[in-house]
Amino acid sequence: MSSVSRLQMVRAVCAKDLRIEQRSKVLTSQIMPFALVTLVLFAFALDGDAILERTAPGLVWLAMLFSSMIIVQRSFAVETADGALDALRVAGADMSAVFWGKWFALIVQLVILEVVLIVGAIVMYGIDLRISGLVLLVTSSISATCGLSAVSTIYAGLASGVRGRESLLPLLVLPVASPVLIGATRAAEAAFGAGGTVVSEGWPWLGLLSVFAVVFSFGGSLAFGPLIDD
Amino acid sequence: MTLDPPSTASTTSRRGTATAATRVLGVLTIVMIGWLGVFGLLLSPADRDQGDAVRIMYVHVPSVWLAYLAFIVTALASAVHLFGKSHSMQADRVAGASAEIGVVFMAVTLVTGMLWGRITWGVYWQWDARLTTTALLFISYIGYLAVRGLEGSRSQRARRSAIVGLLAVLEVPLVHWSVRLWRSLHQEATVLGTDLDVSLDGLMLFSLFVGVVAFTLLFLWLLLHRSRVLTMIDLSAETGLDAALAQRRAEGGVTA
Amino acid sequence: MTDAGFILGSYAITFGSILIFAWRTIRSGKSLSDGMSDEEKPWL
Numbered sequence: 165m166s167s168v169s170r171l172q173m174v175r176a177v178c179a180k181d182l183r184i185e186q187r188s189k190v191l192t193s194q195i196m197p198f199a200l201v202t203l204v205l206f207a208f209a210l211d212g213d214a215i216l217e218r219t220a221p222g223l224v225w226l227a228m229l230f231s232s233m234i235i236v237q238r239s240f241a242v243e244t245a246d247g248a249l250d251a252l253r254v255a256g257a258d259m260s261a262v263f264w265g266k267w268f269a270l271i272v273q274l275v276i277l278e279v280v281l282i283v284g285a286i287v288m289y290g291i292d293l294r295i296s297g298l299v300l301l302v303t304s305s306i307s308a309t310c311g312l313s314a315v316s317t318i319y320a321g322l323a324s325g326v327r328g329r330e331s332l333l334p335l336l337v338l339p340v341a342s343p344v345l346i347g348a349t350r351a352a353e354a355a356f357g358a359g360g361t362v363v364s365e366g367w368p369w370l371g372l373l374s375v376f377a378v379v380f381s382f383g384g385s386l387a388f389g390p391l392i393d394d
Numbered sequence: 395m396t397l398d399p400p401s402t403a404s405t406t407s408r409r410g411t412a413t414a415a416t417r418v419l420g421v422l423t424i425v426m427i428g429w430l431g432v433f434g435l436l437l438s439p440a441d442r443d444q445g446d447a448v449r450i451m452y453v454h455v456p457s458v459w460l461a462y463l464a465f466i467v468t469a470l471a472s473a474v475h476l477f478g479k480s481h482s483m484q485a486d487r488v489a490g491a492s493a494e495i496g497v498v499f500m501a502v503t504l505v506t507g508m509l510w511g512r513i514t515w516g517v518y519w520q521w522d523a524r525l526t527t528t529a530l531l532f533i534s535y536i537g538y539l540a541v542r543g544l545e546g547s548r549s550q551r552a553r554r555s556a557i558v559g560l561l562a563v564l565e566v567p568l569v570h571w572s573v574r575l576w577r578s579l580h581q582e583a584t585v586l587g588t589d590l591d592v593s594l595d596g597l598m599l600f601s602l603f604v605g606v607v608a609f610t611l612l613f614l615w616l617l618l619h620r621s622r623v624l625t626m627i628d629l630s631a632e633t634g635l636d637a638a639l640a641q642r643r644a645e646g647g648v649t650a
Numbered sequence: 651m652t653d654a655g656f657i658l659g660s661y662a663i664t665f666g667s668i669l670i671f672a673w674r675t676i677r678s679g680k681s682l683s684d685g686m687s688d689e690e691k692p693w694l
Contacts, residue, residue, distance in 0.1 A: 318561065322541065322554055322557070322558070326544070326545065326546075328545075329544060332537070332540055332541065332544070335533070335536070335537045335540065336537045336541070336558070339530045339531075339533045339534045339537065339565070339569075340534065340561065340562070340565045342530055342569060342572070343565075343568045343569055343571070343572035346572040346573065346575075346576050347572055350575075350576065350579070368575060369575070372568075372571060372572055372575065375568070376568050379564060379568065380561075380564075383561060383564060387557045387560075387561065390476065390553050390557060391553075391554065391557055393553065408683070408688065408694070409680045409683050409684065410676060410679040410680040410683055411675075411676070411679035411683065411693075412676075412679075413693065413694065427665070427668075431661065431665075434661070435657075435658075435661065445652050445653075446651045446652050446653060446654070446657055447652075447653055447656070447657065449651075449657050450656070450657055450660045453660055453661055453664040453665075454660070457664060484692070495671070498667055498671050499667075501667070502663060502664050502667050505660075505663055506660040506663065506664060509656045509657075509659060509660050510656075510660070512656060513653045513656050513657075612668065615672075616671065616672060616675065618693075619672075619675045619676060619679060620675050622679060622691075622693055623675055623678045623679050623682060625691075625692060625693070626679070626682040626683060626686060626691070627682065629686070629690060630682065630685060630686070
């Protein structure tokens with residue numbers, strides 16, 4: 165195992181996760197429809213064009229949060245099903261590399277989901293994408309996703325495996341991920357101009373999201389080994 | 395020479411988790427809490443703006459203090475367990491006991507905060523930075539306790555919850571930052587003075603001080619007793635296991 | 651005292667919670683310690 169560099173390990177784990185998704189198509193066939201259905205359900209629940217347009221960024225990110233729970237649980241269910249993580253650990257693999265690999269694979273899937281949700285919101289909620297807000301939207305969404313992926317991967321590592329533990333995942337992740345929800349939503353609002361916000365109001369949120377992403381990504385890579393060591 | 399029958403545990407042991415130290419601590423705590431009641435409800439003056447409602451502060455603020463103290467202790471004990479060479483199980487039990495105490499006082503903080511808010515703001519809840527952060531922290535530590543309750547060996551429990559405990563502390567400044575920034579967008583926050591901050595005169599400050607000291611002593615007392623209870627739970631699980639193994643061996647006809 | 655209900659209620663909830671937690675802890679301590687001798691208790 166020592167001949168495999170950490171970077172190779174990261175790429176291998178990430179490629180494996182993405183390949184599994186590519187073959188099973190769970191993201192596209194199950195989770196995207198689920199996320200789009202939640203957008204529709206929000207419309208039923210909130211019942212009003214103006215309020216939907218005003219809250220669109222928040223609804224998008226709520227849908228993202230809930231969908232990410234499903235995606236990450238699946239990514240770990242696959243591991244525990246054939247004891248893949250255990251095998252890696254026994255073989256002396258660097259667990260932080262495994263973390264980074266899964267983290268990155270989750271980011272890829274979440275970004276794809278985000279694009280679909282934002283397009284859905286533009287279509288269904290009538291928000292306008294401004295060119296001036298595009299950079300803010302892209303940067304804030306990506307840093308939010310990095311942070312969300314880190315938090316989800318850490319706690320999913322803890323919650324996966326034994327039956328009955330998975331239900332713990334949302335309870336653990338959602339409070340910790342609340343800064344992501346706040347930051348991503350406020351930045352997206354500024355980018356879209358919802359409620360009369362200006363793009364420049366969004367940049368402080370990008371700062372918050374970046375710090376969050378860095379703290380939990382590096383924290384997660386350190387915590388992952390001891391967590392998986394079951 | 396007298397032949398004593400084999401002593402059973404209950405005849406030679408002291409009942410409970412008390413020691414001389416905890417008895418002294420307990421008496422001090424009761425006295426201080428008594429003072430808190432007297433000062434808070436009777437001796438301290440009503441506030442110029444809030445009137446008697448400010449008296450809730452004398453239990454609300456010490457509760458917040460205790461809750462945050464408890465979580466810091468949980469984080470420190472978690473770090474001691476995780477990074478210490480011996481991976482001390484005692485540290486794990488202190489972390490768990492402290493978190494239980496913290497959760498109770500977070501709940502008390504939220505409830506007293508709501509009652510205080512009802513009188514001063516007219517509403518039970520405000521999305522201000524401190525209340526919101528406290529609410530999220532409360533839920534986070536309920537999650538911590540849930541992780542401690544997962545099945546597995548004691549060392550697994552210790553390791554998992556140590557990590558969750560440390561990550562939860564990491565989350566506090568980030569949550570506080572984001573909620574503060576969020577609330578600063580809404581002008582109403584400053585008009586209502588949501589921080590429940592009061593200009594404190596000497597006697598009020600002293601009453602608050604009494605409360606903080608009382609609750610700190612209380613925390614120590616509760617922590618000592620509760621972590622000893624957790625120790626006994628762990629030990630009896632161990633001896634239960636030993637007894638079960640011994641029984642299995644006996645059943646299998648294996649001689650000791 | 652104005653709003654006495656809320657104020658006294660807060661004190662009652664605070665001290666009540668303390669009492670309940672303390673009582674349950676002490677009681678667990680007593681019943682668990684019945685199964686153990688003094689030597690087994692690490693804090694003694």
